[in-house]
Amino acid sequence: MNKISENRSFGGWHRQYEHASAVLDCRMRFAVYLPPQASVETPVPVLYWLSGLTCTDENFMQKAGAQRMAAELGIAIVAPDTSPRGDGVADEDRYDLGKGAGFYVNATEAPWSKHYRMYDYVVNELPALVEQEFPVTRVRAISGHSMGGHGALTIALRNPERYVSMSAFSPIANPSNCPWGELAFTTYLGADREVWKGHDTVELLKTTAARIPALVDQGSADSFLAEQLGTDTLEQTVAATDYPMTVRRQDGYDHSYYFIASFIEDHLRFHADHLKAAQ
């Protein structure tokens, strides 16, 4: 693992690292924010942040304004990239498939299955590395935006023993029933819609016995709301299953990081309550 940049931020440190990922079979970059409280004597819990289509580790760290509250609350934040990277990695000349669009699944279809295993990377390989290298505990929460909101919710729902809380901004909540999700799942997972259910928040909510506290924010002026995000279906499923998820509609907000920045404090405080209770 090589440190490739660092910036002091709110008394802590933002750092970028590069490492060889065995799971993804390529070199990967990720970012970590370590709050001032983090030390070997006082390790801190970790919030994993999963970004959306076209993003890297940088978008959230540069634009969300999360470090202020992370420093105040004593939470580390880890932001992976959104797909495998490198010259040998399969790609498509579009923003919603291939590089920058890993969808946090393990691809089973050629040529994607060689590298596109973001699910295993986020669930297992990256946390193991983070917990080995940094002064952090094994108490974890997870959040994300859009494709990354889908990733955060599905990964937590499939691994309730690994996360104390989950949240999302503008998640692709029902990817089995929207253009982005149908394209990605057909391409990465094949045509069997039963398989897709294992990576669909709405479908997982219907069957899970676990109860992970969850917070979702969705802007009313989000240009992807009607076609891609499935928020109505998410709300109906939450109500039908009595799942402990608060879904908030935020009037006038769009799909951008201006929206995320406006409400990231609420998400960090929400996760902090659960992270501290689990310490």
Next chain:
Amino acid sequence: MNKISENRSFGGWHRQYEHASAVLDCRMRFAVYLPPQASVETPVPVLYWLSGLTCTDENFMQKAGAQRMAAELGIAIVAPDTSPRGDGVADEDRYDLGKGAGFYVNATEAPWSKHYRMYDYVVNELPALVEQEFPVTRVRAISGHSMGGHGALTIALRNPERYVSMSAFSPIANPSNCPWGELAFTTYLGADREVWKGHDTVELLKTTAARIPALVDQGSADSFLAEQLGTDTLEQTVAATDYPMTVRRQDGYDHSYYFIASFIEDHLRFHADHLKAAQ
């Protein structure tokens, strides 16, 4: 003036506009953040933010995390671009001269003098437009980063009747004596160093009778500190002139927006105190 984007942010609005600048003789883009308090009945004061080399109106609005405090304090923020733009505008194939590097002066040398009049644009044309089009008062403060810190301090010092307070992050405080400044001033203003003094914070501090309250933050790990910024000279001049400027050295911080984001709240609170006293 055409609105080209808008995003709801902390209950207010971030918007980008394009307009024909008579002073710069080209089309220009700028950004404005209007806090929720801004209305025709309750106009708000304005903080002008001047960005550094290579930046546009976007860097500060996306990365500084300023909207949260601007919304809380009821301050609008206006961020112009850093140079004239467009195909017909003179340029050099380098980051520290030409487009993205206007240095907030009125160029007198060919071919720059046709468009590079960022001083007049920031002092007169842009505020006149802003005060005509938005629900703001004529109470103004000014701040900036690096080249924009230079711009903010020199513009306020030359126009004390127009600004109630000034601040800067990592300003080029003594451009007459650093490589960035010597290149830009030679190119835009010519070889006469007496002329340069009119756009050099350290030189202006020595001669001004005005006393504009000022706050400057400078990171100790700033890679440009030794060669470009002149902070030692600034501190010595502030002490020798008993100028009301607080210069803070921030241990471990660099030249990036991670530094700005860490201390922007202090700057907004500093300006708010003076803006509100002047309402």
